[in-house]
Amino acid sequence: MTNVRDVVVTGLGATTPLGGDVASTWTAALNGESGARTLDNDWAETYGMPVNFAATIKVKPEEVLARPEMKRMDPSAQYAIIAAREAWTDAGSPELDGDRIGSVVSSGIGGIWTTLDAWDTLREKGARRVLPMTVPMLMPNSPTAYVSLEFGARAGAHALVSACASGAEAIAYGVEMIRSGRADVVIAGGTEATIHPMPISAFAASRTLSLRNDDPAGASRPYDVDRDGFVIGEGAAIVVLEAADHAAARGARVYAKIGGIGLTADGYHITSPEPTGAGQIRAMGAALEDAQVTAADVVHVNAHATSTVVGDLIEARSVSAVIGASADRVALSATKSMTGHLLGGAGALETVFTVLAVHHRQAPPTINVANPDPELALDLVRDTPRALPAGDIAAINNSFGFGGHNVALVVTNV
Known part of the structure; x- marks a missing residue:
């Protein structure tokens, strides 16, 4: 396949278990730090969960976002907005026609916190107490919709759901949007906020989580003979994809090319x-x-x-x-x-x-x-x-x- 347009990366953003932005996350990764830690709650005792640790986000959204915007977003969308704002700033905050900007931000599970909180509210307090913003908060396209609204991205706002491949597939789709001529710039990536007792219990029941409660930092050990499962994590990462000719015309700094x-x-x-x-x-x-x-x-x-x-x-x-x-x-x-x-x-x-x-x-x-x-x-x-x-x-x-x-x-x- 011959590329119609080369696609490059001009902006990066992230909020992760290692840091609240790309720089701190990358530095921690190069230093070999672990983001896994014992959960600071009573979930394991209360629910009989076999796992009491996770790779929780390093910088909480309330340290970054205003309270009014947090109240209308599920944590999955909060993480996405934090990462997208960093990526857009990193790309130089380009002033573009929104018709030429796309948003592709995916989540494997979506607004699970909102879904389960709303169910608890319904059971305990009745239908009248369920928040009117519940559906816009729980829907899996909520993160990409908020990113589209934030940056006026009108070339398309998409949320491809393919489990743990969702974030990468979102970037692949963003590349295709630019190659096809639908957009010049696409804000693309993935987000997840599932550090909640139900998903943790469900993954544990499927025998895919590590059970090293006594050593969270050493629990994720790919390719080691003693590996026993993954450590569930949370956060978001976003890249600003851009047509190479468009990036060159505005003098943008380019990190690398998504070649294939x-x-x-x-x-x-x-x-x-x-x-x-x-x-x-x-x-x-x-x-x-x-x-x-x-x-x-x-x-x-x-x-x-x-x-x-x-x-x-x-x-x-x-x-x-x-x-x-x-x-x-x-x-x-x-x-x-x-x-x-x-x-x-x-x-x-x-x-x-x-x-x-x-x-x-x-x-x-x-x-x-x-x-x-x-x-x-x-x-x-x-x-x-x-x-x-x-x-x-x-x-x-x-x-x-x-x-x-x-x-x-x-x-x-x-």
Whole structure:
């Protein structure tokens, strides 16, 4: 596929378990810090929850947003607005025709806090006490709608829902909006706010969460032989995508290029990845072809790598199959070891990490891997950052989700 328009990244924004913005989040990641911590509440005791820790957001929304706007937004939208404002400012706050600006901000679960709070209100106090803003707050398109309203983005406001691949798929869709000519600039990314006893209990019941209550910071350990599940996280990450010619015309600073996108589905199982990794392989291969680069150009992979027993190695084998003989030159990072798993926000945050890795020529580390799985046939960046080579380089960001969603993005230098 030949790109109609090259798409570059001119702005970055985030609020995460590692920091309240991109700079603090990136610094913490390079330092190998963990955002996982014991929950400061009585949920585990009250509800008999087997997990009492999570990667909670580092800077609370009330420290950033005005109270009136917080009252009309679910936390998922609050996080998205915080990240979007940072990204837009980082892009230079361009003055553009709103008809040429798009918004694609996704969430894997949506306004779960609003939904469950409203149900509690209905049961305990009756229908008259349910807030009139409940539906606009709980709907999964609420974050992208608020971003569209904030920046007057009228080329389209979309919310693609593909579980833990949602944030990455939102960015892929934003790229397609620009390539097709629908927009010159797209504010894209993902958000999630699910640190609530019900989702935590549900994930624990599915046996996908780590149970290391005595060591939250060391619980997420992708590719370690003792991995026992992921750490649930929360937050948002947003990128400002822009047509390269449009960015050049306004003299914008450019971080990197989103050179290729690949999207496939397993068609196999609602929660388990297809064992051979065929869909993942096709997604990565499509993204490389779309970017017009080869496996030999890839120097870095930010893996989906959630720290589950089965999923990590399926992805590792898929990456090895795609990279082939170049595997020994590829720096593999699993940043969920530090951030936890932001679900619908994960792919967007890891895109930010991949963009910064290419821009700064530095791959972030993977922490908590004391005993690497002997089946891992890739060069894992452990504990400290890894310098990436000079010249033209490419990196892959993988995001996979329940339902068999596979998204691969290829980021290249400019």
